[in-house]
Amino acid sequence: MTFRLYDTATREVRDFVPLEEGKAGIYVCGLTVQSEPHVGHVRSAVNFDVLRRWLTHTGHDVTFIRNVTDIDDKILTKSAEQGRPWFNLAYAMHAELTRALASINVLAPTYEPGATGHVPEMLQMIETLIANGHAYAAEDGSGDVYFDVRSWPAYGELTGQKVDDMEPAGDADPRGKRDPRDFALWKGWKQDSEPATAAWPSPYGPGRPGWHIECSAMAGKYLGPAFDIHGGGVDLRFPHHENEQAQSRAAGHAFASYWMHNAWITTAGEKMSKSLGNSLLVPKVLERVRGIELRFYMVSAHYRSHVEFSFEALDEAAVGFRRIETFLDRAGAGEVGAVPAEFVAAMDDDLGTPAAVAVIFDTVREGNRAEDPAPHAAAVRAMLGVLGLDPADPAWGAGSSDDAALTAVVDALVAGLLEQRAEARADKDYARADVIRDQIKAAGIVVEDTPAGPKWSLSDAR
RNA sequence: GGUGGGUUGGCCGAGAGGCGAGGCAACGGACUGCAAAUCCGUGUACACGGGUUCAAAUCCCGUACCCACCUCCA
Structure with missing residues (x-):
């Protein structure tokens, strides 16, 4: 049984053959840290986290690089609007991102490089591209450096x-470009509108990196000129990934063997944006369901399928997940066993998480x-x-010592009431028994009779 | 104009020529003092119109609608 995955470049599901047996190098485009992350952002992280965990589970030594873009036009614009330094905005939003990802148990990457570093x-890569005849410094004195699209016949592959079929960007400022489709590798510093802190010295004058070049350079640095899988959201296919591949290959790198792209989470049929995104910021959603439930919701859909986000569907997924948890609770804390063959088959088939969840x-x-x-239960825990x-993963922050202490206190208090109720039931005085149960319920605690005796739990499962 | 993807039962969400994934909801039954949890059972779902085939949700042709991307947008 081999792992097969859908390669965006070839548009087919292919056997995964790593460059080096038993190893996997993955580069995922992370976020531009310009605002708080919403559920759409974290879906990508969850999808690739599942990829990473599956490769690890199947015996691969995975190097997982996920970048953050910590300097770009939007960061500069927003920080100016907010009257704070761009690096402060980027740093703060990066911290928000880290917190959001931790709350849904996305493993920290092997390394998380940032563009500014x-x-x-x-x-160095720009220099190579210029030397190879695939890039040029703008002739208008702007200090920009562009990739020469026409010099790379494979562009668009x-x-x-x-x-020639591409729509010429109507709003694109041709500036010193030879072709309107040429894209910036380096952007000259605009003294009048941009802070000096956002400019770095270069042979072309002070400036800052273009968007695409960072990924090519960082992937090359941490994974080498050739690596296995490159991932990101569908929107990144073009221009970002197309440009990355063009510039890397033009610089002599073989680059990624496989390309994976996750689909969107939309709201009301629309792409998430800050205007309607407010209610979907991760902390907001986590007021409604637990992180583990949000993650389950995302894993229940295939990574290449559109998900129309709704709180109803999210609640439904949470109910479904609690069914699994209830079973695990009942079965007791057992061991983690082996994963069933059907689960393996589902995951090997392009990360078929919906089918995998069905096996659970x-x-x-x-x-x-x-x-x-x-x-x-052992099998279920293994699959989960x-x-x-x-x-039971400590990553979910299960029970602080305060929680444990509180649980013991409540347990002692409820135990007395449950004893009275047991007496009433023994006397077949069900009216009194139900009064006691209602009393407990009013305090927010649900009592259930099980073969092993009555059991209490908080009525709000959160 | 170019490129890619989509439309599945009350809802979510898989599948990709033959056997009704799975979940939620609903209804019936079992268990229970009643509940809860759990188990068992119940559904003529595949946008529309043609076609190919012994057999189509799945392949082909056409139509409608939706979405994403087309150089700095996650």
Whole structure:
């Protein structure tokens, strides 16, 4: 059984053959840290986190690089609007991102490079491109350096487009470009409108890096000129990924063997944007469901499928996940076992998480039916673990010592009431028994009778 | 104009020529003092119109609608 994945470049599902047996190098385009992350942003992170966990599970030594773009036009514009230094905005939003990803158990990457820390690497690559005849310094004295699209015949290969068919950007400022489709590798400093802190020295004059070059330079630095998988959101296919590939290959790098792109989460059929995105900021969503439930919601859909976000669907997913948790609770804290073959088959087929989740539910049902649920619970935990959804994973911040202490206190208080209720029930005085149960319920605690005796839990599962 | 993707039952969401993924909801039954949890059962779903085939949600042709991207937009 081999892992197969959909390669955007070839538009087909292909066997995954790493460059080096037993290893996998992955580069994922992270975020431009210009504002708080919303659920659309973190879906990408969850999808690639699942990829990483699956490759790790199947015995690969994974090097996972996810960048942050910490300098760009939007960061400069927004920070100016907010009257604070651009680096402060980027740093603060980066911290928000880290917090959001941790709350849904996305593993920290092997390394998370930022553009501002890799200016020399980028300049080096630009120099190579100029030497190879694929880039040129603008002749208008702007200090910009452009990639020469016409000099690279393969340009457009990733997205199957021909340069001549492309819509010339109406709003593009031709400035010193030879072709309107040429893109910036280096952007000259605009003294009148941009802070001096956003300019770095270069052979072309002070300036800052273009967007695409950072990924080419950083992928090259940390993964080498050739690596296995490059990922990101669908919107990045063009121009970003197309440009990355063109410049890297023009600089002599083989670059990525496979390209993976995750689809959007939309709201009301529309792409998320800051205007309607407010209610979908990650902390906001986490007021409604737990991080593990949000992650489950995202994993329940295939990474290449559009997801129409709705709180109703999110709630529904949370209910479904609690069914799994209830089973695990009932089965007791067992061991983590092996993953069933059907689960492996589902995951090997281009990360078929929906089918994988179906296997989890099937296993839960079998476990609920079985005399001894332990082996089933062990399998369920193994599967959840691979998906980053094991409720027992300490990453979910399960129970602080305060929580534990509080639980013991409540347990003692409820125990007395439950005893009275047990007496009433023994006397068949059900009216009194129900009054006691309602009393407890009024305090926000639900009592359920199980074969092992009454059990209490907070009525709000959160 | 170019490129790519989509339309599945009350809802979410898989599948990609033959056996109704899975979840949520609903209804019936079992269990329960009643509940809860759990189990068992119940559905003539594949945008529309043609076609190919013994067999189409799945392939082909056409139509409608939706979405993304086309040089600095996540």
